[in-house]
Amino acid sequence: xxxxxxxVSAAAALLALSGCAGDGVALDDQSRSLxxxxxxxxxxxxxxxxxxxxEDTGVEVEIVLRNYExxxxxxxxxxxxxxxxxxxxxANDWLGELAVNxxxxxxxxxxxxxxxxxxxxxxxTYEGQTWAVPYAIENLALIRNTAMTDVTxxxxxxxxxxxxxxxxxxxxxxxxxxxxxxxxxxxxxTSFGAEVFEQAEDGSYEPEIAMGxxxxxEFAQWLDVQGQARVLDTTVTFDIAxxxxxxxxxxxxxxxxxxxxxxxHLDVAVEPIPRPGDQEAVPFVGAQGFYISSQTESxxxxxxxxxxxxxxxxxxxxxxxxxxxxxxxxSAAEVAAEDPRMDGxxxxxxxxxxxxxxxxxxxxxxYWGVAHAQIVDGRSQDPAVTWxxxxxxxxxQVDD
Amino acid sequence: MTERSQTTEGTAVRQTAGxxxxxxxxxxxxxxxxxxxxxxxxxxxIFSAAxxxxxxxxxxxAGLLIAADWVYFSKRALPLKYxxxxxxxxxxxxxxxxxxxxxxxxxxxxxxxxxxxxDAADQLVAQNEQRVEGSESYPVAVVLxxxxxxxxxxxxxxxxxxxxxxxxxxxxxxxxxxxxEGAEADADQVTSVPGYQVLDREEVLDRQTxxxxxxxxxxxxxxxxxxxxxxxxxxxxxEQTLVYDEEAETLTHVxxxxxxxxxxxxxFAAEDGTELAVGWRVFVGFDNFVTGIADTQTAGPFFEVxxxxxxxALASVVLTYLVGMFLAIAFQHExxxxxxxxxxxxxxxxxxxxxxxxxxxxxxxxxxxxxxNEVLLGGASIPWLTDPWLAxxxxxxxxxxxGFPYMFLVCMGALQAIPKDSLEAASIDGAGPLRRWWSVxxxxxxxxxxxxxxxxxxxxxxxxxxVYMLTGGGPRMEGVEAPVGHTxxxxxxxxxxxxxxxxxATDYGLAAAMSLVIFLIxxxxxxxxxxxxxxxxxxx
Numbered sequence: 025x026x027x028x029x030x031x032v033s034a035a036a037a038l039l040a041l042s043g044c045a046g047d048g049v050a051l052d053d054q055s056r057s058l059x060x061x062x063x064x065x066x067x068x069x070x071x072x073x074x075x076x077x078x079e080d081t082g083v084e085v086e087i088v089l090r091n092y093e094x095x096x097x098x099x100x101x102x103x104x105x106x107x108x109x110x111x112x113x114x115a116n117d118w119l120g121e122l123a124v125n126x127x128x129x130x131x132x133x134x135x136x137x138x139x140x141x142x143x144x145x146x147x148x149t150y151e152g153q154t155w156a157v158p159y160a161i162e163n164l165a166l167i168r169n170t171a172m173t174d175v176t177x178x179x180x181x182x183x184x185x186x187x188x189x190x191x192x193x194x195x196x197x198x199x200x201x202x203x204x205x206x207x208x209x210x211x212x213x214t215s216f217g218a219e220v221f222e223q224a225e226d227g228s229y230e231p232e233i234a235m236g237x238x239x240x241x242e243f244a245q246w247l248d249v250q251g252q253a254r255v256l257d258t259t260v261t262f263d264i265a266x267x268x269x270x271x272x273x274x275x276x277x278x279x280x281x282x283x284x285x286x287x288x289h290l291d292v293a294v295e296p297i298p299r300p301g302d303q304e305a306v307p308f309v310g311a312q313g314f315y316i317s318s319q320t321e322s323x324x325x326x327x328x329x330x331x332x333x334x335x336x337x338x339x340x341x342x343x344x345x346x347x348x349x350x351x352x353x354x355s356a357a358e359v360a361a362e363d364p365r366m367d368g369x370x371x372x373x374x375x376x377x378x379x380x381x382x383x384x385x386x387x388x389x390x391y392w393g394v395a396h397a398q399i400v401d402g403r404s405q406d407p408a409v410t411w412x413x414x415x416x417x418x419x420x421q422v423d424d
Numbered sequence: 425m426t427e428r429s430q431t432t433e434g435t436a437v438r439q440t441a442g443x444x445x446x447x448x449x450x451x452x453x454x455x456x457x458x459x460x461x462x463x464x465x466x467x468x469x470i471f472s473a474a475x476x477x478x479x480x481x482x483x484x485x486a487g488l489l490i491a492a493d494w495v496y497f498s499k500r501a502l503p504l505k506y507x508x509x510x511x512x513x514x515x516x517x518x519x520x521x522x523x524x525x526x527x528x529x530x531x532x533x534x535x536x537x538x539x540x541x542x543d544a545a546d547q548l549v550a551q552n553e554q555r556v557e558g559s560e561s562y563p564v565a566v567v568l569x570x571x572x573x574x575x576x577x578x579x580x581x582x583x584x585x586x587x588x589x590x591x592x593x594x595x596x597x598x599x600x601x602x603x604x605e606g607a608e609a610d611a612d613q614v615t616s617v618p619g620y621q622v623l624d625r626e627e628v629l630d631r632q633t634x635x636x637x638x639x640x641x642x643x644x645x646x647x648x649x650x651x652x653x654x655x656x657x658x659x660x661x662x663e664q665t666l667v668y669d670e671e672a673e674t675l676t677h678v679x680x681x682x683x684x685x686x687x688x689x690x691x692f693a694a695e696d697g698t699e700l701a702v703g704w705r706v707f708v709g710f711d712n713f714v715t716g717i718a719d720t721q722t723a724g725p726f727f728e729v730x731x732x733x734x735x736x737a738l739a740s741v742v743l744t745y746l747v748g749m750f751l752a753i754a755f756q757h758e759x760x761x762x763x764x765x766x767x768x769x770x771x772x773x774x775x776x777x778x779x780x781x782x783x784x785x786x787x788x789x790x791x792x793x794x795x796x797n798e799v800l801l802g803g804a805s806i807p808w809l810t811d812p813w814l815a816x817x818x819x820x821x822x823x824x825x826x827g828f829p830y831m832f833l834v835c836m837g838a839l840q841a842i843p844k845d846s847l848e849a850a851s852i853d854g855a856g857p858l859r860r861w862w863s864v865x866x867x868x869x870x871x872x873x874x875x876x877x878x879x880x881x882x883x884x885x886x887x888x889x890x891v892y893m894l895t896g897g898g899p900r901m902e903g904v905e906a907p908v909g910h911t912x913x914x915x916x917x918x919x920x921x922x923x924x925x926x927x928x929a930t931d932y933g934l935a936a937a938m939s940l941v942i943f944l945i946x947x948x949x950x951x952x953x954x955x956x957x958x959x960x961x962x963x964x
Binding site: 056083086097100101120123124125126127128130131132134151152153170203232257258259264273290318321322324325327328332383386387390391395398401413417420421 | 513533536538539540543544546547548550551553554555607628629630632634636653654655656658660702740787790791792807808810842896898899900902903905908923924929930
């Protein structure tokens with residue numbers, strides 16, 4: 025009995041020992057190795073780019089597979105403790121938060137300025153600095169099932185009409201959720217002129233909400249009408265929209281390039297988003313890129329890997345092939361554009377607005393979609409009032 | 425077996441008095457080896473802690489190690505020999521966690537307040553250092569001045585050498601760039617400089633942190649900017665807009681001379697109140713508790729959520745218990761055929777991972793496509809998860825479904841222990857089935873199951889999985905500034921207002937403070953309930 029307890033604690037101690045062994049290795053020369061966080065989609069192409077890097081420099085790079093949703097928070101909490109990676113993959117809308125927390129270093133794009141799609145670098149610009157090397161841009165567009173209709177609708181009503189004539193289950197599919205999906209809804213909003221933030225002269229966003237006023241009210245009314253007609257529906261989530269489009273229950277789907285692998289069996293065309301308002305329906309353009317940790321012990325190697333290897337033509341093409349998103353590097357984007365569908369996305373994206381990367385954007389997302397959902401669900405007495413109140417709440421939170 | 429080893433030990437003790445050598449039996453050596461391993465591990469942890477400068481962990485580990493050695497080698501600490509391992513785990517996994525949470529609860533740890541003041545200052549300086557627009561990029565060589573005897577000087581002396589107008593310039597952090605004679609360059613790349621050693625790539629990489637931090641001024645005047653490199657190959661001219669004064673701990677804007685001083689909130693602020701974005705962690709006292717409970721933004725929802733949390737946890741316990749007990753009693757009935765099959769069927773929901781079931785139910789309760797509305801209710805469109813009251817009802821019902829098998833199992837066991845004769849006696853006395861249940865079965869069942877009910881209550885009080893997976897806390901409360909929903913319980917509310925749920929600015933300090941509040945509530949309830957339970961036992 026007595027020995028039993030000792031044995032158990034010894035076993036526990038041994039477990040602890042094996043846990044610590046990893047830390048012991050950390051005593052080695054850290055400045056000659058790199059760790060990079062990637063998610064599933066990116067793992068393989070990054071591994072290929074890194075292989076070349078290791079061959080050229082003899083520097084070992086550890087690729088750590090992370091769940092994409094967890095990267096942002098883990099990066100912020102682990103970098104200051106010295107446990108974080110040297111490089112991580114990430115989206116441009118994380119930028120403000122990462123910068124405010126001081127966990128990333130600015131990057132000098134140098135020659136890349138001419139080689140990258142301007143919108144991709146713009147998306148990673150904050151406070152006059154570039155903070156990541158972009159590798160892909162993505163945006164929404166209209167995806168048309170060419171077997172069902174050959175009409176490219178210019179306006180939202182036209183699309184609905186075509187859908188209804190075809191007697192489709194859904195005239196047009198736009199995913200929502202019980203708490204809304206503002207990213208998906210944004211092009212509709214911009215067509216009424218209700219853009220999310222005020223923009224400074226150089227195109228950068230300022231923390232002043234610009235979605236209210238007359239354009240906002242008109243958009244809210246439109247949401248109400250579509251909700252009553254059940255063209256928009258909060259129960260139509262991503263999964264349901266994808267299913268329905270794949271089953272040819274609708275001729276039109278508004279979605280991003282990530283949907284293409286799911287509808288490989290259909291013949292589709294990618295076209296501009298039909299506008300419900302008077303102006304063009306302009307989507308957000310989001311960018312993906314590689315950030316460098318501010319606490320890296322290998323700053324030169326990290327910069328070299330990111331700017332010379334991950335931004336290379338081959339790497340960007342490989343990343344495109346794995347992830348299906350338009351490359352940020354122009355020469356690689358040309359390769360992608362050989363696929364007319366990717367070209368369709370790229371053309372819509374060329375007109376797009378960079379997704380705001382300022383820290384205030386996260387606050388907006390917390391309330392914005394809820395207002396969409398509330399109006400579409402018919403839970404709002406007066407759509408315009410609900411909208412204006414939400415905008416006031418957001419502005420109050422932003423100012424806080 | 426136990427007796428025998430006791431006798432052996434007894435003999436050993438007796439022998440010790442006379443001949444010390446005889447006490448080192450096989451058991452002693454085994455113990456010695458095990459203790460050696462434990463000590464080795466402990467010392468290793470102490471070293472790692474020292475390296476990471478975690479003095480708290482170091483002290484705790486040292487204390488535990490000394491205690492362990494004393495306890496297992498001393499002859500006077502027999503009871504402690506049994507208690508220590510459990511006590512150590514309690515210390516590490518409970519006390520430490522609570523204290524650590526408490527530690528965070530009194531700071532402003534969260535977005536914008538992650539590191540130390542020094543980190544924040546460094547970051548701000550770096551973030552506000554910008555490449556001079558339209559400036560050239562220079563192929564750069566990293567150089568190290570040679571000492572008089574050919575040896576190398578101190579580490580601070582790294583410098584850059586570049587070619588400008590076919591003239592080689594050399595400079596270090598202290599010494600602005602100036603022309604040197606007799607240097608050689610291959611195209612634009614400097615290859616040798618008299619008095620300096622040109623580092624090759626390997627040497628540069630060996631000192632890459634220094635190289636990346638090196639700023640070589642262009643001239644005596646700061647306005648001319650400084651050269652710095654990010655990859656060790658190409659350098660650019662940068663201008664600093666913020667300068668850190670280590671002595672005064674202030675940041676000064678180069679152009680307009682604004683001075684930013686550290687504030688109590690852990691930010692650099694100018695006199696007119698403008699704050700710089702990057703801050704650091706500071707002690708904020710009870711601010712987080714005040715924000716969580718009394719702030720206008722969260723106070724309203726806090727008490728609403730608190731009330732709902734109690735309702736949810738209580739209703740879950742009562743309903744699961746009643747359903748479980750009813751089924752247990754029913755399946756005990758001897759005339760019921762196929763009891764075993766029923767019992768297995770009833771336990772099935774328990775065998776399924778809870779959060780998966782919650783996800784499944786979320787799908788089944790979907791207003792338009794869900795199984796419940798579509799099939800069971802013939803295409804009705806009942807907003808099970810989006811109406812505030814229906815969502816609450818759905819949560820309780822789903823939790824009852826998930827929880828009753830546990831209560832069923834517990835009650836089945838406890839029912840076996842109720843003596844049949846007391847029930848018979850009651851029925852002879854003329855008590856009907858309900859009366860027998862109320863006056864005999866229930867009280868006797870409560871004695872063994874009451875502690876489990878308290879545990880279930882505590883579990884449901886923090887039943888994050890169910891709420892998160894089923895409704896996500898929704899539907900959102902309207903007219904409330906915090907992003908909190910009608911079915912949010914305290915723990916999911918903490919998750920949301922601390923910014924962990926969305927990409928919003930995180931506030932770990934607030935989250936920790938609220939977690940402490942929850943911890944206190946659950947502890948108080950548990951203590952009171954266990955007292956009650958004891959009095960329940962005394963009645964019997």
